[in-house]
Amino acid sequence: MGIAESSHYWVSRLAGNDPTDPYGDFNNAWTLKWGDLEDGSNQGAYWRVVADPLAYEHASGQVWKYTIDDSKNDLTLICAIHIEEVVDEDFPILTLDNGTYRVEVRSNGDFSKLKLVGTSTVLTPELDFAMNEEEAVPILLRLTLDSNGLATLYMSEIIEDDDGNQHYIQVTGYASEEQGAFFGNNKGTVDYYLTYFTDFGAYSPDEMDMSDWVTNSLIQTGLAVVETLKSSRRYYLTNHVTDSSIVYGYDLSSNSFVNRVPSPSVHVLTQKIQSPDFLTLAGKRTDQRYNIILYVTTKGTDYKNAYRTGLSIMGECFDELYTQTGLQSGVDSIVSYQASFDSKMDNDQFICVHTLQLTYMKKVRMFMREV
Secondary structure: OOOOOOOOOOOEEEOOOOOOOOOOOOOOOOEEEEEOHHHEEEOOOOEEEEEOOOOOOOOOOEEEEEOOOOOOOOEEEEEEEEEEEOOOOOOEEEEEEOOOEEEEEEEOOOOOOEEEEOOOEEEOOOOOOOOOOOOOOOEEEEEEEOOOOEEEEEEOOEOEOOOOOEOEEEEEOEEOOOOEEEEEEOOEEEEEEEEEEEOOOOOOOOOOOOOHHHHHHHHHHHHHHHHHHHOOOOHHHHHOOOHHHEEEOOOOOHHHHHHHOOOOEEEEEEEEEEEEEEOOOOOOEEEEEEEEEEEEEEEOOOHHHHHHHHHHHHHHHHHHHHHHHOEEOOOEEEEEEEEEOOOOOOOOOOEEEEEEEEEEEEEEEOOOOOO
């Protein structure tokens, strides 16, 4: 989908509160599509939906709907859930329908798995929806549906697990039935700790975080720099540095520089954030400074060649970022930079690491964060 734009936000944000009465500005309500108002209630940390006649007579559950415009075809819905009483197999819990395609997250009839249902059906790995494990937490699910019908279910906001394996499942949506976003259950008992929705895009965890602060600092700054450099048409960035060697600097160990990421490489890191100015007394917008560091690594038996190649790569990085990300007047500008050039200080040294530090000034919106 691509990284969320600065004007995009979660249009509805619930943290266990009444779906008809969300808190804060620019936070839209849901409407009850199915069931009775008495079948859902705020339990402090979560919204509990009961569709269990054993709990009380005529308990039919609730299904909540968010109405979307016909032009909104890329959707993202996040829910954190705990299953208190098993939902009957094949009954939906989460649904996205963009007017052309529809996808559902359905019960598997147990506490350990769910189904992602489109034109095919894929099961999630085993998860603790009953919260029986020690120090258990609600399971966080992110469901996306794009305009081409591709539906993705992420679990716990993880794209790859610790072993590098894919930690999400995908299907193609089936034909639309009723446009909108839906959550709730008309069987069993489910606790909804969190529900976020946006119709601005079908966003992965690396494209739009639940927190605006993380989206601004990590995704729209650090990860956006990585994507900008990967998309460059400049000679060294295209022909000498592979996409797999332009990475965010989660790991800046010597092993990462030398072995794990092939040289030549570029590690990008959001190092520091400052907000020297609040533009209004209410703090609706702030000027913020983001310090981005690029580590350009080359190696070779002839240090001079490694040095010069690294310098050429760093020059292309600067030119690319200045022209592509640093000239958005009033929104996003590069206001200063520093560069440090490595030099050989030991006979055994064969790694050259040049460092480029850029300071971005951004105007950041602060008033779409309440839950």
